[in-house]
Amino acid sequence: MAVTMGTPLTRVLGPKTAGSMADQLGLHTVGDLLRHYPRRYASRGEQADLADVQVGDRVTVLAQVRSVTTRPMRNRRGSLTEVVVGDGSGRMKLVFFNHRHAQLKPNAWGMFAGTVGEWRGEKQFAHPDMHLLEGTDDEDDWARALVPIYPASKDVSSWVIQKSVKLLLGASGGLEELVQDPLPEKIRTRHGLLPLAGALLDIHRPTTLDDVERAVGRLKWDEALVLQLTLAARRRAAALEPGIARPRRSGGLLDAVDAALPFALTEGQREVGEELAAELDRDQPMHRLLQGEVGSGKTVVALRAMAQVVDAGGQAALLAPTEVLAAQHARGIRELLGTLGRAGELDGDPAGTRVVLLTGSLKAAARRQARAEVADGSAGIVIGTHALLQEGVEFADLGLVVVDEQHRFGVEQRDALRAKGNRPPHVLVMTATPIPRTVAMTVYGDLEISTLRQLPSGRGGVSSSVVPAVEKPGWVDRAWERLREEVGAGRQAYVVCPRIGDVAGDEPEDADGAPPEDEEGPRSDRRPPLAVLDVAELLRSGPLAGLRLDVLHGRMTPEEKDATMRAFAAGETQVLVATTVVEVGVDVPNATVMVVMDADRFGVSQLHQLRGRVARGRHPGLCLLVTEAPTSSPTGQRLAAVAATSDGFELARLDLETRREGDVLGAAQSGRRSGIRLLSLLEDEELIATARTEATALLATDRGLADHPGLAAEVAALATDERADYLEKA
Numbered sequence: 001m002a003v004t005m006g007t008p009l010t011r012v013l014g015p016k017t018a019g020s021m022a023d024q025l026g027l028h029t030v031g032d033l034l035r036h037y038p039r040r041y042a043s044r045g046e047q048a049d050l051a052d053v054q055v056g057d058r059v060t061v062l063a064q065v066r067s068v069t070t071r072p073m074r075n076r077r078g079s080l081t082e083v084v085v086g087d088g089s090g091r092m093k094l095v096f097f098n099h100r101h102a103q104l105k106p107n108a109w110g111m112f113a114g115t116v117g118e119w120r121g122e123k124q125f126a127h128p129d130m131h132l133l134e135g136t137d138d139e140d141d142w143a144r145a146l147v148p149i150y151p152a153s154k155d156v157s158s159w160v161i162q163k164s165v166k167l168l169l170g171a172s173g174g175l176e177e178l179v180q181d182p183l184p185e186k187i188r189t190r191h192g193l194l195p196l197a198g199a200l201l202d203i204h205r206p207t208t209l210d211d212v213e214r215a216v217g218r219l220k221w222d223e224a225l226v227l228q229l230t231l232a233a234r235r236r237a238a239a240l241e242p243g244i245a246r247p248r249r250s251g252g253l254l255d256a257v258d259a260a261l262p263f264a265l266t267e268g269q270r271e272v273g274e275e276l277a278a279e280l281d282r283d284q285p286m287h288r289l290l291q292g293e294v295g296s297g298k299t300v301v302a303l304r305a306m307a308q309v310v311d312a313g314g315q316a317a318l319l320a321p322t323e324v325l326a327a328q329h330a331r332g333i334r335e336l337l338g339t340l341g342r343a344g345e346l347d348g349d350p351a352g353t354r355v356v357l358l359t360g361s362l363k364a365a366a367r368r369q370a371r372a373e374v375a376d377g378s379a380g381i382v383i384g385t386h387a388l389l390q391e392g393v394e395f396a397d398l399g400l401v402v403v404d405e406q407h408r409f410g411v412e413q414r415d416a417l418r419a420k421g422n423r424p425p426h427v428l429v430m431t432a433t434p435i436p437r438t439v440a441m442t443v444y445g446d447l448e449i450s451t452l453r454q455l456p457s458g459r460g461g462v463s464s465s466v467v468p469a470v471e472k473p474g475w476v477d478r479a480w481e482r483l484r485e486e487v488g489a490g491r492q493a494y495v496v497c498p499r500i501g502d503v504a505g506d507e508p509e510d511a512d513g514a515p516p517e518d519e520e521g522p523r524s525d526r527r528p529p530l531a532v533l534d535v536a537e538l539l540r541s542g543p544l545a546g547l548r549l550d551v552l553h554g555r556m557t558p559e560e561k562d563a564t565m566r567a568f569a570a571g572e573t574q575v576l577v578a579t580t581v582v583e584v585g586v587d588v589p590n591a592t593v594m595v596v597m598d599a600d601r602f603g604v605s606q607l608h609q610l611r612g613r614v615a616r617g618r619h620p621g622l623c624l625l626v627t628e629a630p631t632s633s634p635t636g637q638r639l640a641a642v643a644a645t646s647d648g649f650e651l652a653r654l655d656l657e658t659r660r661e662g663d664v665l666g667a668a669q670s671g672r673r674s675g676i677r678l679l680s681l682l683e684d685e686e687l688i689a690t691a692r693t694e695a696t697a698l699l700a701t702d703r704g705l706a707d708h709p710g711l712a713a714e715v716a717a718l719a720t721d722e723r724a725d726y727l728e729k730a
């Protein structure tokens, strides 16, 4: 039987290899293997690889043997062989016990794979897997300028993959027989793209890097087009299932909110407000992302949209990432609405509505009541945490979903809430962490974007400084003095630590607040991060003695947290020592100082978020980033960058650059199974936009993809892929 892309690898490769490929790399079919692209290409000419590898990396390198020395071991029987490989720029030691590789001689070329270790400050491989390049069957491959280095696994080395691919490429009939090009000829020529067979051949066996570039260009096109076709089809389907228009009505909640606001809206807030008001007035569900600098006043924009929906007879739900934040939103909104938010109560205005807070910590009876009010529609405004998403929470008529701090939620969570509408509700998601346009377009399913760039006027702004604790210990004392001065002037302060403390080795407060990858080596070499409980104790008995100080962290019960926040908001507590629970949204305008301990343990965007807690009133804020990292280290420079700019958009870009895209998109939202292998949502904006135009054109006729069975099949494959679920729901 002829080999096709769908042929199981077990039929073309040995059972052991095929088994390991399936188990360790998730490669099951010929197509899977052909789409397992090299990670990079090594060449014998330029050899920068060795200088770049990091301790702890699992890598495959192409290198030349410099020297081989064998000596008996001192304390044990047997011999130790040290092989130095490398070139001018980098070298590395390979260590073998009782080595028996006679061919491993100076000047031999080989590929070596393993986990990079370190011994007395030198990088080394202990017992690497290796494949020497002198030889018989591979001669032709090794003679090539470029050697593909594949993502490999324990039992499937890069060179085994290379050999297996070669087998497929050389199969009878060749690649042209094996692969059907799904791309319409017209599109291919219009954009000057290689045929699929040629692209696959070139990506696996290129002669030059130009070959690779052209191949990648073509293969990315397939990914972008299939993705955009899927999204375009979904847009058409969504247009067929309209939502409900929620027109603005005067004399209701919205007017009351506007009258009660203690400030004038900024121009940006007004503009975005108009945009939202108009969109809510359509039966095409709104699908909008509101991104705005920390402290730019997103909440009130959301509240006004919620009020409009309630005025129109619907319900609005606000999903917040933490109980502290949900409770704060509920408090603020209730205050603003006054009697209009207490319909049904003794002093309530019957023309108003009810504001319900639904969190995981509600006692059974309170939860029952809250759910009942949500279900019968008497609660027009429903605020909550993940508890909102649970089964059993039913809305009478959910008209608007607002997701605060979108970066803390997955798409699934937003969609779980969205699904609680009888008809698709309007959706507004808010974030202070900007999302690139293509990501909003694809991963989040065509979100329109509004931006609030302006901060309300009269803000004092925050000035930030790095306090290098090792280089300038005196500055740390000065930091506590500054804090005392502020508190003496009637202000309040936060001290933020990465860890809670008390329990040995407890983890950072929340997984998603994990700092970016360490530049300074393995974590285990470093002392544990400073902990809230320890630091609070030290401060109480030391530099901050006599101040009213309290702690806030995730191990406290929700009641304790709420009481602590209230006391702080009321000014009873002067200094709050806390974990990142204060990161998002917490709003106490009288707080003006924030001292971040071990600031190097936080990510760039996170620090910016944290700092946003002290820029919220008319008094200028001060943020001190205390760190033991040397000023000149990459970490020190990262902190300096945070201190130097208050532009969250610029910092977000810096953050994106230092993180991998997978982290940005979330593990489930990127990766091989979703059909995206080469395409970068961050870097391929233009290509994605072009593919979008082609996709729309392809679907514009009644025949849809009927004339393009290859493409239709790819789209169908993506749709049935369970991991592509997120697209389905977006």
Ligand code: ADP
Binding pocket: 263, 264, 265, 266, 269, 292, 293, 294, 295, 296, 297, 298, 299, 300, 432, 456, 457, 585, 587, 589, 612, 616
């Ligand atoms: P974020 O966009 O970070 O969520 P918030 O909505 O919490 O910001 O607003 C930050 C603070 O600014 C709040 O205290 C809020 O009441 C206040 N605020 C919002 N809009 C204005 C405005 N137009 N003028 C003055 N203060 C405002």
Ligand code: MG
Binding pocket: 298, 299, 404, 584, 585
């Ligand atoms: Mg907010």
